[in-house]
Amino acid sequence: MRLHISLIYMLLMLAAFPALATEATSPVGFWKNISDKTNKAEAIIQIWEENGELHGKLAKIFDPKEATCTACKGSKKDKPLIGLEIIWGVKKNGDEWTGGEILDPSSGDIYSVKMSLAEQGQQLKVRGFLGISLFGRTQTWLRDQSQ
Numbered sequence: 001m002r003l004h005i006s007l008i009y010m011l012l013m014l015a016a017f018p019a020l021a022t023e024a025t026s027p028v029g030f031w032k033n034i035s036d037k038t039n040k041a042e043a044i045i046q047i048w049e050e051n052g053e054l055h056g057k058l059a060k061i062f063d064p065k066e067a068t069c070t071a072c073k074g075s076k077k078d079k080p081l082i083g084l085e086i087i088w089g090v091k092k093n094g095d096e097w098t099g100g101e102i103l104d105p106s107s108g109d110i111y112s113v114k115m116s117l118a119e120q121g122q123q124l125k126v127r128g129f130l131g132i133s134l135f136g137r138t139q140t141w142l143r144d145q146s147q
Contacts, residue, residue, distance in 0.1 A: 024121030027054060027097060030147035031124055036139045044144055047087065054097055054115075056087030058105070059147070071108030081105055087113065102128050111136065 026049075033043045044060040058081050068078045076084065090100030095116060102113035111128035118125055122143045129136025 025117070026121075027115055027117065027124050030059060030144040031056075031141040032144045033141050034139060036137055044147065045086065045141065046147070052091060054087060054090040054100065055085060056102075057083055057085045059083075069105045069108070071106060072103070073108055076103065076108075090115065102126070104128070 027047050031045045032041050035042050045056045046059040047056040086103040090097045096114050098114040101110050103110050114127050116125045124141040127136050127138040
């Protein structure tokens with residue numbers, strides 16, 4: 001009987017708060033970008049879904065060295081860093097999100113990207129690469145609950 005009550009309670013909580021149910025299974029939300037070089041938080045990135053694709057923008061920068069993307073090329077050149085779209089075109093592919101691109105605003109370089117959730121959806125493994133995923137680097141972002 002106690003198991004049935006616990007199960008009913010859990011189902012009611014999921015029904016009442018559907019965002020809690022999907023948060024752990026989707027990268028949508030706010031993420032603290034942790035540098036793979038310094039192991040320090042660099043920024044907060046907001047990821048959202050639009051027309052079946054994930055997009056991401058800089059929501060906050062912890063230690064800004066500049067206010068605009070001076071290293072960027074094309075339409076992103078000299079645009080404000082806060083609000084700058086740095087992830088686009090990423091689609092769900094099994095347990096990963098792939099096929100899109102990610103911008104490194106410090107260099108202006110654009111890489112292919114793949115992402116996967118870890119630690120019950122509290123971490124996001126973000127791999128930027130050129131060509132094949134073997135040639136790239138991975139950062140672990142932490143879900144930011146404070147936003």
